[in-house]
Amino acid sequence: MHRFANPAQFNRLADAVMPWAMVATVLLFGAGLYYALAGSPPDYQQGESVRVMYVHVPAAWMGMFVYVVMAVASFAALAWRHPLALLAGKAAAPIGATFTALALITGALWGKPMWGTYWVWDGRLTSVLVQFFLYLGYMALWKSMEDEEKAGNAASILALVGLVNIPIIKFSVDWWSTLHQPASVMRLDGPTIDGAMLVPLFLMAAAYQVYFTVVFIWRMKFEINNRKLSVMRSVDMGH
């Protein structure tokens, strides 16, 4: 925590990581998309539409992962009152919301051929929708007050409260018998998916992860600069 505890340190670290992360993003997306679209077989049941999976599943994972990142940052912000942690949550939220929206949209598009409808009200789909709303609430709360610190603290509390939704998403398929299929990759007893599908899936997951790192760092720097600017402005105002 304290190694990143000041913006100068963070910027140095970020500048070191950034180029590698950008290169990795391009490579992983290239390889992942190749395998996903061309290099893997169509499913014997689902046919070509299985390819939606390579976009959908990692997006759903990232939606949850980013939420946890945001919640951890929020906890740090509240416990140690550290401004950088506050900004980390703020920087992560729109990215997580985007991933969640992507999972929702691709899921819905996938649902039409698979289930015959874009949307059903099952536990998994619903809890993901709730997660999306939590992201929206978090961002709305940030925007609701002029005093950024106050707004950020309030939003952090909401992020922590919303953490209870994560296990609900994860286990909803087990708790309610529904249309959405249960976990086949992230299982205690190992994945039950065919290897030919696992490779592109993991490549895409890794690509999403480094992409997140890139955007997250970029947004962090942006937020830090913003804060610096507004502080400088208020000093100039001469209080």
Place this chain on the structure above:
Amino acid sequence: MIDANLIFDSETRLTGSALGCRRGGRRVFDGLDFEVQAGDFLSLVGKNGSGKSTFLRMIAGFVPKVAGEVIYNQGGKTAAALASEDITLVGHQNGLKPGMSLRNNATFYYRLMTGGVPAPERLQIAADIFALGSLLDEPVQYFSSGQRHRSALMRFPFVARQIWLMDEPTVGLDADNRAALAALIQHHMACGGIVIAATHDPMWVQGNVLNMDQFQPAHGTETDDEGWL
């Protein structure tokens, strides 16, 4: 006046050193030292925006400090205990429920602070200090601004607490009531109470003066540890 034989602990002493405070992302004051002890009156003066209200709210524990320390009785009491046992604060808002009568407002305040029910005579005496006796059963919503402010000030004598924090207590008071306020403060000091008042008007009470203008942060201090946020 109200508790005939009330004498507060004469050992009480509140000391702050090198206090700094931030609000709305900006340092309000810095390097502030002060000390008050039983029987003291401290008046806070300074330009608009110099941090008088912020200082009072910091002592009450509402606004966190970002530097320095406040010590109460050589550390014999925590800030939380200080706030919930010894402090009465009346600021710009008056904390009155408009639909309720002054009597109900005051009674609820008493129960909230002590858990007990106030004797009717106690209520009458406290109200009479600011000439509110005849208004006790009126709904607060019909009060003029000065009457409302007096109703808020009534909390000081009504519940026995040692440290009174007053934010611009003279605002909107007519001459008679300003005199009553001065007498009330003097009486509290005589009982060993402590009064800290932020004000732009003369208070007609002898005491120390803390000029907040001295503690304005120098330009550029914002760039230190937490200044970037």
Place this chain on the structure above:
Amino acid sequence: MIDANLIFDSETRLTGSALGCRRGGRRVFDGLDFEVQAGDFLSLVGKNGSGKSTFLRMIAGFVPKVAGEVIYNQGGKTAAALASEDITLVGHQNGLKPGMSLRNNATFYYRLMTGGVPAPERLQIAADIFALGSLLDEPVQYFSSGQRHRSALMRFPFVARQIWLMDEPTVGLDADNRAALAALIQHHMACGGIVIAATHDPMWVQGNVLNMDQFQPAHGTETDDEGWL
């Protein structure tokens, strides 16, 4: 200060006779006579609850009168026209939107009152009168109570209207700004403006004094024509 050559109509005269006003079901004052004309300063004094704020709001047309009449320029102007063309009133609330900067608040106020857009210099000059120039681009919500009150007072010089109604304008102002207020009032009087101010503090301006305590309804007047309500 702001409109270099502004001179208001020197014939303007506002007369009230035998005015009575009721609020919250009770007579507040009765039999009040007053007169002001171009260049006058009238200060309203009196105990809390004597009806100073009520009087100001009555002149602005908010509170209806139950007796007497106000005549403007020998009846040459209606009460509605008076309110929408000649009066600026600043009371206890400051009418500022906390999320907006002072500049946006003031600009909107100007557009609301005149339909036009204020020249930036005009805004700067008006703000500088109460030393608000450097705060123009800050959101009002970060202002201290005195800064807010000054931001509200800024309306007087900002929009040219002849009759200024001020409800406790000195509240929460530090010494420098009280002096600025007195200078502003004097300048307005010199231009032929009219200022009526309710206050408990000295205003440092020469003028007539109207003591509201004289017009308290006698006990028992409540039983007359409208008293049954």
Place this chain on the structure above:
Amino acid sequence: MSAQPSVSSVFVALVRRDMALAWSQGGASLLALGFFLIAVSLFPFGVGPEPQILARIAPGVIWVVALLACVVSLDRLYQADYEDGSLDDLTLSPLGLVGVAGAKVLAHWLSTTLPLAIAAPALAVLLNLPDAGYPVLVASLLIGTPALSLIGSIGASLTVAVRRGGVLMFLLILPLYVPTLIFGVGAVDAAVTMSDPLPHLALLAATTLVATVVGLAASAAALKLAME
């Protein structure tokens, strides 16, 4: 003194200020939209996910919730201005109270209720509305929502001096919304069942016209009283 101020530019200034405030941080617009979205999505939880049932109740649910979203956002239409003293300024402006009410209602409609009409088709998808219903759903909302803002303004102005006015306002307004609701839903139902929605839309337009006259006059009168 300066030239006579132009009332219309004062009107425009007020509309623009209110719209800016509505869209700003914490403003009513996005949030009313959020309420609309969330409240509609609660119904499938409550009613169950069967598409036929949902399709059957879709027009009614969307209209009822749009109406609730509108009331919720009306809550502080005048109250914020009343509490911070801006209403005093508005009263002293050349606009007059009818003009003030008109400008504020127009700003509310443009910034808050109109977006609901625009978002409605997306929610209709969630509730399986049959395809034939979409154009009329949007049309009925476009014609009917001004009435919601106008009638709401009556409630908001009547409760302006009441703390905790929010729920009181619901109580005053919701019964007055019934005609708008009936004609609005009637039009969509007609479209879904392939009959002619025009008579319903015409009645809806008439409701909006009546609401304009009554709403502005009543609001101005209520504001005048509140200022005492």
Place this chain on the structure above:
Amino acid sequence: MSAQPSVSSVFVALVRRDMALAWSQGGASLLALGFFLIAVSLFPFGVGPEPQILARIAPGVIWVVALLACVVSLDRLYQADYEDGSLDDLTLSPLGLVGVAGAKVLAHWLSTTLPLAIAAPALAVLLNLPDAGYPVLVASLLIGTPALSLIGSIGASLTVAVRRGGVLMFLLILPLYVPTLIFGVGAVDAAVTMSDPLPHLALLAATTLVATVVGLAASAAALKLAME
């Protein structure tokens, strides 16, 4: 000085004050009840009067509207005290902010949400709920409504310093209400279809327990932050 004040009698004092304010003129209780009544009766207008459809959606509509009525009444749970400065007093009382949140939530439940549970059977008649549903409807509301007050308290405390917080609160709270809603409606539906409602009621009780812990802690933390 006087004896150490008893925290429990301070707690009781606060509960009683809040209940008195809620029941007084303009108070939240009667008005939430009124909202509940009116909003539920809008549905037959919106959805049409067919008894089977109404019966089918009755549990869902009653639960969703109870939930909306609860949020609407929560709007100013803390905000009124914040704005008039009473929250300063509450903070300086011997109670502590968790106690303050607890007392205010309890008062809100007793004065506002509990009456909704009691009034629900009357509205169920309007919507043709089958007879088997009544006892479970009331039971589910009794068990579930404390969670509504508690979760609502989180939203109310987070938005306490926000003007026009009302609609923002909806956005924050409604998603968190989803589990309560699902279990509540699930229990009634089970009763109507003659299956066992107990598992649903047990899950509902668990939700209320979680909401107690999370709700009070989060509310106290949010209030503390708002006081700065």
